[in-house]
Amino acid sequence: MKECKYLPLVLVIFILTSCNLSYRKGTLRDVEMTQAETSAEEEFKDKLKRMVLEKTQDPVCAFLYIDGSREEDSYAFVFTGKMMEEYANKSFQGELWYVNGQDCILLTDEIETDSFEPVILETNHHLLYQTSSSLPGSAESYIWTVKERKPQLVLETLGSCFMDNGLLAFVQTSAAIKEGGRSWRRYYLYWDSEKQSYQRYGSKRITEEEFLSYENAQEVRDQVEIAIEKDIQESDAADLKSESHFEYSYIKCDCGIIYVNYIRTGNKGTLYYYSILTEREGTVILEERQHYDTYEKGYMEEAGGR
CATH class of the missing domain: 3.10.450 (Nuclear Transport Factor 2; Chain: A,)
Structure with a gap:
C-alpha cells in the first residue's frame, strides 16, 4: 500500500516527459520544415537570377524579390548593368527585367541615372524607381506592378516619387520666372484599385x-x-x-x-x-x-x- 501512493506521481512524470518529447519532436520538425522552405526559396531565387543572366552578360545590381503564397506566384524585378558610387551617391547604367520562373521579360533598357534607389512598396508590392541627372528638374518616376503574372507600368511621370511618413509623395519641379528661379510642388498619391492607377489625394x-x-x-x-x-x-x-x-x-x-x-x-x-x-x-x-x-x-x- 505504501508503494501505491507514489503511482500518481510516476504517472504525472511520465505524462510530462512524453509531452516534452512530443513538443521537442514538433519543434525539431518545424525547424526542419523551415530550413527546407528557406533552402527551396533560395534555390528558386538562384533559378530566377540564372534565367536573367542567360539573356544578358551584365551582372545583377539589384534583385527585388516578391514571395508569393506559392512558388508560381513568386517573382522578381532584376536590375542588371553597372553600378558606381561617387560622393555617397549611387549611379546606375543598365536594364530592368521581370522574371517569374517561366518568363524572363526585358522591361526597360538603357536606364541611366545619377541616383539609384529602387524600392518595393510594402502596401501593394509595386516596384518604384526613378531616374535623374545633375540637371534641375530631370527626375522621372516609374512604378511597375504585376497582374495575372504579367508586368504592367502603372505610373510614368516627370517628377520625383518617394515614400514620406508612410505615404507616397510626388514632387514636380518647374521654372518660376516670377520668383526668379525654380519652384516645386508636392502632392500625395494613393493606389485606386478600381481604376488600377495612382491618383492624387485631394x-x-x-x-x-x-x-x-x-x-x-x-x-x-x-x-x-x-x-x-x-x-x-x-x-x-x-x-x-x-x-x-x-x-x-x-x-x-x-x-x-x-x-x-x-x-x-x-x-x-x-x-x-x-x-x-x-x-x-x-x-x-x-x-x-x-x-x-x-x-x-x-x-x-x-x-x-x-
Missing part, C-alpha cells in the same frame, strides 16, 4: 483660424519660426535679418497632412520655407521642416482628388 486651402484651432498649432508654428530665424542669422541673407515679416498659407490634404507655407519677405529679397505636419486627434505633429533660398520656392497647392 487638398484644399484652409484659413489661419482653422489651422490655429488645433490644440498645439501655435506652439508648433512658433517652433518652426524659431528654427527659421536661426537659419537666417546663420545665412548671408543680411537684408532679411531685420525689417522683415512672415506670410503664411495653409493646405490640408485628405491623407491627414497639413502643409504650411512660410514666406519671409524683406527689403531686398524673399525666403521660402515649408513645414509638413500630420493631423492626430485634434493636434498636429511636426514631421518635416525644410529651407529653400531666394532662388527656389517650395509649396503645396490645392488639388482635386478623392
